[in-house]
């Protein structure tokens with residue numbers, strides 16, 4: 001038997017495993033007849049329901065869910081149902097293992113080959129238009145935008161990552177991330193927000209290796225911001241927050257100094273504290289990572305004339321902020337960029353960032369502070385709403 005015979009046999013076996021999504025004979029996983037989902041059936045009420053897993057189409061993928069982060073969007077849906085999606089299976093920051101796929105599935109959205117057993121994530125953005133951003137999606141109906149975890153319920157039911165299994169329909173954006181461990185995979189989506197923000201910041205031409213950078217807000221977004229800056233080689237970072245625990249974490253993530261705004265009364269004192277962190281200098285660049293209008297008004301004061309600012313804290317409408325355009329922007333000749341969510345191209349960059357962050361010893365996975373099994377999803381969402389810890393995640397066994 002020569003090598004081409006062997007290749008032929010292997011190919012036939014692989015084809016057989018894939019055909020019609022039938023169970024992978026001898027493969028890593030058996031396909032169950034049904035799977036559980038956590039379905040939001042009323043405000044603040046998930047119910048665990050079991051639905052059959054239907055035969056897959058030739059372009060579909062069945063994924064066994066390993067875990068999924070709880071996002072602010074999930075918390076909004078849980079509390080208020082702003083998208084009118086109830087009943088709905090939520091969860092979009094999920095990841096898991098391919099257990100079956102249609103015969104046409106060969107590669108992920110970046111062209112990387114996929115096979116049964118590979119670990120994948122989905123992405124909010126259509127693969128047809130790499131430059132589409134969340135802003136464009138929002139002009140459509142979010143529910144109609146192929147966002148797993150925000151899809152209306154239908155006959156398939158396995159539409160979100162808060163579940164045992166999810167069915168990815170042909171044409172969906174997904175990525176093979178088998179080289180990242182579970183915790184890092186759960187953090188891909190929030191990390192992509194920072195990759196996008198830093199890309200936006202770089203367009204100002206002001207952010208450099210030796211820049212003094214102030215990061216305001218040390219929730220998951222601010223902490224990931226510090227991590228991205230550290231992996232880029234930015235050395236001088238001052239972190240601002242009102243909670244000592246978060247500021248401590250900011251230092252572990254690579255901030256050189258931290259400022260607790262609650263310890264300073266008035267903006268002048270606060271500015272002095274930030275300047276102290278930079279050895280008496282203003283910041284060259286600021287990242288505003290809170291959803292607080294007051295924080296937006298403050299951030300200008302920390303930045304030098306000719307400096308830059310990236311505002312990324314207002315994922316949703318947080319109200320108006322007052323600034324003095326003369327002092328804050330014009331006379332300082334500040335360069336300002338806004339950033340919202342991410343685009344498709346930020347995803348592969350994010351995978352590389354996470355590997356690099358781990359390699360240089362940043363404690364990225366410590367961002368996941370709470371883990372719940374699927375049955376305790378109501379408690380998980382309530383924990384998120386109470387703003388306890390940083391990242392809450394559902395972890396399946």
Ligand SMILES: [Zn+2]
Nearest residue numbers: 071073093189
């Ligand atoms: Zn999210």
